[in-house]
Amino acid sequence: MASTPAALPGWLRVPDDPNALAPRVWPEGAHRDDRGRLVVGGVDSVELAARFGTPLYVLDEADARARAGRIRAAFEAAAASVGTDVTVYYAGKAFLSGEIVRWMIEAGLSIDVCTGGELAVALAAGAPPARIGFHGNNKSIAEIERAVTAGVGTIILDSELELERVADAAARAGRVQRVRLRVNSGVHASTHEFLATAHEDQKFGVSLERAVELGTRIRAHASLDLLGLHCHIGSQIFDSAGFAESAERLLAAHAELARVAPVPELNLGGGFGIAYTAADDPVPIEQIALGIAEAVASGCRANGVPVPKLAFEPGRSIIGPAGVTLYTVGMIKPVPIEGGWRHYVSVDGGMSDNVRTALYGADYSARIASRVSEAPPALVRVAGKHCESGDVVVDAEYLPHDVGPGDLLAVAATGAYCWSLSNNYNHVPRPPVVAVRDGAARVIVRGETEADLLARDAGLDASATAEGAPA
Numbered sequence: 001m002a003s004t005p006a007a008l009p010g011w012l013r014v015p016d017d018p019n020a021l022a023p024r025v026w027p028e029g030a031h032r033d034d035r036g037r038l039v040v041g042g043v044d045s046v047e048l049a050a051r052f053g054t055p056l057y058v059l060d061e062a063d064a065r066a067r068a069g070r071i072r073a074a075f076e077a078a079a080a081s082v083g084t085d086v087t088v089y090y091a092g093k094a095f096l097s098g099e100i101v102r103w104m105i106e107a108g109l110s111i112d113v114c115t116g117g118e119l120a121v122a123l124a125a126g127a128p129p130a131r132i133g134f135h136g137n138n139k140s141i142a143e144i145e146r147a148v149t150a151g152v153g154t155i156i157l158d159s160e161l162e163l164e165r166v167a168d169a170a171a172r173a174g175r176v177q178r179v180r181l182r183v184n185s186g187v188h189a190s191t192h193e194f195l196a197t198a199h200e201d202q203k204f205g206v207s208l209e210r211a212v213e214l215g216t217r218i219r220a221h222a223s224l225d226l227l228g229l230h231c232h233i234g235s236q237i238f239d240s241a242g243f244a245e246s247a248e249r250l251l252a253a254h255a256e257l258a259r260v261a262p263v264p265e266l267n268l269g270g271g272f273g274i275a276y277t278a279a280d281d282p283v284p285i286e287q288i289a290l291g292i293a294e295a296v297a298s299g300c301r302a303n304g305v306p307v308p309k310l311a312f313e314p315g316r317s318i319i320g321p322a323g324v325t326l327y328t329v330g331m332i333k334p335v336p337i338e339g340g341w342r343h344y345v346s347v348d349g350g351m352s353d354n355v356r357t358a359l360y361g362a363d364y365s366a367r368i369a370s371r372v373s374e375a376p377p378a379l380v381r382v383a384g385k386h387c388e389s390g391d392v393v394v395d396a397e398y399l400p401h402d403v404g405p406g407d408l409l410a411v412a413a414t415g416a417y418c419w420s421l422s423n424n425y426n427h428v429p430r431p432p433v434v435a436v437r438d439g440a441a442r443v444i445v446r447g448e449t450e451a452d453l454l455a456r457d458a459g460l461d462a463s464a465t466a467e468g469a470p471a
């Protein structure tokens with residue numbers, strides 16, 4: 001099955017070796033053993049598939065912990081270089097489970113949650129409440145009360161109405177709640193570019209023009225303590241320019257508030273990009289962190305206020321590169337396209353375990369995990385098993401042209417926003433999550449079974465099994 005490229009993404013290159021593992025894309029230390037099998041965290045991927053089945057989410061624990069530590073150290077060094085300190089929150093929306101919370105707490109990070117469910121996981125995992133930041137544009141009164149009584153460190157206020165609700169809940173609980181005010185800076189960023197607008201047309205936060213008024217309103221409540229402003233400009237951002245622009249805009253409001261009373265912190269959110277393909281080349285986090293810290297420091301000088309303590313909320317950049325998803329190849333289908341062929345490689349998962357390709361047109365990289373092949377590269381599209389033509393896991397990739405049924409396929413950089421966005425479309429059970437480290441593997445989130453799916457269906461006989469109703 002020879003293939004000729006046609007209608008391909010501009011970044012895609014025919015690889016010299018379609019077995020090669022691009023170092024930026026795969027977890028640290030991922031390699032092929034002497035049989036050519038992919039090894040992650042010291043564990044053979046073929047053994048993982050045999051033991052836990054496919055699809056399977058695999059998380060390299062040492063990689064995730066090391067990235068958390070490196071990112072924290074990068075921001076600490078950057079903050080120190082401008083004479084301040086920093087708190088780094090792990091954004092749990094990227095992937096949250098009991099184990100992950102513990103890894104992050106042990107790495108010295110705090111935890112950012114954005115729903116009652118995420119808060120429940122963080123608390124149940126033993127995260128100190130004071131190290132939790134609670135986000136969300138539509139927190140219910142029950143969620144607010146729960147957060148306040150649990151003693152969460154900060155609540156990020158997203159609207160005027162919420163400001164009053166949190167003030168009331170804190171007053172009722174006899175507490176003073178530390179809060180941040182989420183502001184729209186008008187800067188939107190993704191990957192290499194950012195767009196700066198005067199006004200926002202989106203659901204999060206309050207407009208920059210109202211930041212001082214609402215900050216003052218927060219200060220008027222004895223039950224609230226204003227820590228500072230918060231802004232999150234987007235996700236999968238490759239450099240510091242958008243953050244710097246946003247910080248500059250926020251600092252005018254920050255300074256106006258700081259002239260009345262100290263504003264101890266400034267939180268610039270998350271969004272640091274990772275490599276999904278060999279063509280992605282994010283600026284190292286140390287450099288981004290320095291760029292942001294310098295922008296904040298120069299903005300503070302310009303506004304005549306002290307440099308506040310900083311805070312950040314990375315999610316993807318910590319957990320994304322640590323994850324790999326394993327699938328078993330089923331059907332192969334060559335389809336003629338302009339100028340050649342595209343080989344559809346169908347796998348036993350799809351948009352239920354990774355909806356990002358269908359939802360955002362995200363790019364991913366894949367490799368045969370169970371062997372290396374001498375066959376020349378062929379253009380493939382890795383498709384799932386769902387009843388929808390947009391059910392694609394990897395839109396465009398080159399794999400050895402003999403890729404076929406029974407091969408184990410690995411998709412890289414699936415640690416963030418895959419498990420957390422997973423779903424049961426077409427009644428496909430969600431796969432387990434396995435952590436690998438030092439040659440050992442353990443389940444950190446159990447996979448669903450068909451029985452799990454049937455059990456919630458009130459229209460089914462509870463004593464029925466997946467094999468059918470009792471006679």
Ligand code: LLP
Pocket residue numbers: 091093094112135232234235236269270271272313314315316317356360416417
């Ligand atoms: N802080 C706030 C307030 C956020 O809204 C987010 C992400 C983060 C931090 C973490 O951003 P990160 O460092 O992970 O980029 N589902 C999309 C991404 C949605 C991001 C939502 N907010 C995706 O899969 O690309």
